[in-house]
Amino acid sequence: MELQPGREAVVRVPVATLWASPDAVRPVDRPALSDAPDVPAWVAGLDHDQQVGDCVLSQLLLGERVLVIELRVDGWAHVVAVEQPAAKLDPRGYPGWLPVAQLAPLRAERQRSPQFVVDAHVADLHFTPGGPPALPGVVLGTRLYRAGPLFDGWLPFHVPGHTEPLWVPETDVVPLPVERPEAKEVLAVADRLRGLPYIWGGHSSHGIDCSGLVHLAWRRFGVTVPRDADDQAEATTPLAPGDERPGDLYFFARPGRRIHHVGIVSAEPHGEQRRMLHACYRQRRVVEEQLPADRLATLVGAHRF
Structure with missing residues (x-):
């Protein structure tokens, strides 16, 4: 069986990076592009600015399903990551590009539940x-x-x-759990990633971004949630100020702009004080902290899955 456009395939490497386009990759990205990508080496080779390059859209894990849209002769596949909902981009999932060598045909056992x-x-x-x-x-x-x-x-x-x-x-x-996890269980998984490098589009325990941290923590329990922060906000229930509890989500946006950041509530609020666990763009790592004044100024609400 071979890969074919219009059919599903699966990721055959531990972590496959989803790129904005084949032309978007940089020389520093070479370790992530091979038939056996070395994602830790790739992350270690990125400098402060390269960690947030928008050429990376997301990452897919071993066995994750994609819908193949196009196979190019130069070894690239245009795909839709069907296990990473991204309603604003494509109702089928997250679109992007992967090296063909990082994919394998969908076999019968993959069609059963993990x-x-x-x-x-x-x-x-x-x-x-x-x-x-x-x-x-x-x-x-x-x-x-x-x-x-x-x-x-x-x-x-x-x-x-x-x-x-x-x-x-x-x-x-x-x-995999049969029952839906409690929010505090999801928080506990995310907390194990504290100190992990911030990588724009990252979605693994080698490096991660803010919405990737939320997505991966829920994925650990077999629950699929949207990939990006603004879609996560639309898929969750807003809470009255002060009603948030550990494991809920804080969302952030600048006036007149769409949501750009998400964090996981890590403690019950006390007055105006709020704490969260998040993959921090500024510090380039996953941290647990009290929200500083400038972060509080862009807090637009707390939500719950």
């Missing part, structure tokens, strides 16, 4: 239990499809691009 999710910050998938790594760098929130029984503390999973199951320590994965 059973497990990676809970470790980063996990390696192995050829055999305890054997050499076959696919290093699989990240938190990656959904996996079990391929057999537990063996000596290892679980086998179907993995795109591999004909035989790959193995992961059972301590690195958890069953």
